[in-house]
Amino acid sequence: MGTPVTTGIPMSLSKTPSIFENSDYLKVFxxxxxxxxxxxxxxxxxxxxxxxxxxxxxxxxxxxxxxxxxxxxxxxxxxxxDTSADEVIHYGVTCDGCQSPNILGIRYQCEQCQTKSYNLCSQCLPQANTLHDHESHMFKPIQHPLVRALNRIVLAHRAIDVCRTKLFQQDPATGWTINYAKQLTKQVVTVDTENGTSHNDKIEHNDSEMEMMKIVCDVAETFRQGALGQSEWL
Ligand SMILES: [Zn+2]
Ligand SMILES: [Zn+2]
Ligand SMILES: [Zn+2]
Ligand SMILES: [Zn+2]
Known part of the structure; x- marks a missing residue:
């Protein structure tokens, strides 16, 4: 849905060891x-x-x-x-442990099972060894589209502050230049519903999905306006 906000990042910059690999960044606001x-x-x-x-x-x-x-x-x-990340809902992603149809809170996915995506909710994760057939497999958090959208706005504002105060050409945490970060803060936020879901997850574009997208856009827009109103540099 819409243009993914990653468009335009040079490949070399996107490889910078970064906040994007941080598991807390993937999990929470x-x-x-x-x-x-x-x-x-x-x-x-x-x-x-x-x-x-x-x-x-x-x-x-x-x-x-x-x-x-x-x-x-x-x-x-x-x-x-803040525990609000425990309340986001991964619509259409079933927990393979407790079989709850829409994972609530942080979603974990098996890194090794590629052909058939295997997901667990945070309640089931501690029992991963017994629930999942492959005992040695590792799980990683999959970022919710709402967490991704809002975190990227925060990252953009921070990147601008870092470049300004430390006179950096690019922010080390994201690899973003000040101009790229400014662009991100001015963009209308578009949320890629496929992001954070593997090819095996069937997303049903049902009413609750659409409702969630509306909330995503409203929250992002409110946040963006609030942030813009505060910023002397815009
Ligand atoms: Zn579960
Ligand atoms: Zn696995
Ligand atoms: Zn401090
Ligand atoms: Zn004050």
Missing amino acids: ITYCGYCLDFIFPHKDVSYSCIQCSNYGVCQKCIIFMRVQHLSVHTFVENVK
């Missing part, structure tokens, strides 16, 4: 520290948000600098651990 620009994985990292600035947060290392480096009248609060 990420964010980053507004001060040191390090990634924050909100399901496990402690982070803080400024109450007065609607879109400014920092990591645990940087909170001590905020009294001096941020407006001193502003107040930071600790964020609650």
Whole structure:
């Protein structure tokens, strides 16, 4: 559906050892520290948000600098651990362990079984050794299209900040140049429903699928507008 947002990345850049290989990146909605620009994985990292600035947060290392480096009248609060990635639904992907028809939360796929895709939900993953016939096979998280869409917007904003503050030609984590990242932030987000599903997964374009796509687009658009409104560089 639409043009995949990866279009235009030079091959050499896309091979940079990167955030894209990080299993937490594949699993959850990420964010980053507004001060040191390090990634924050909100399901496990402690982070803080400024109450007065609607879109400014920092990591645990940087909170001590905020009294001096941020407006001193502003107040930071600790964020609650974010578990929203546990609530995304992989429509049309059945868990081969518990047979639930649409995997809820993080989806894991066997890396070795190529001809017939074998998937497990996060509840069943700990029993992979007994559930799956091939005991030695490894599982990897498959990124949900919504997680992918929103994470790429966050990555684009971070890449711009990294290039600006460190005077880099390209962001080491993504391999993106500042111009490419700017393009990504201005693009209308299109979500590739085939992404994150192997060729064996039959996606039924039924009502719930369409409903999910609508939510994806709404969320992405709201997020994008919020981010654009905050950014002095756009
Ligand atoms: Zn930081
Ligand atoms: Zn503030
Ligand atoms: Zn399961
Ligand atoms: Zn397997």
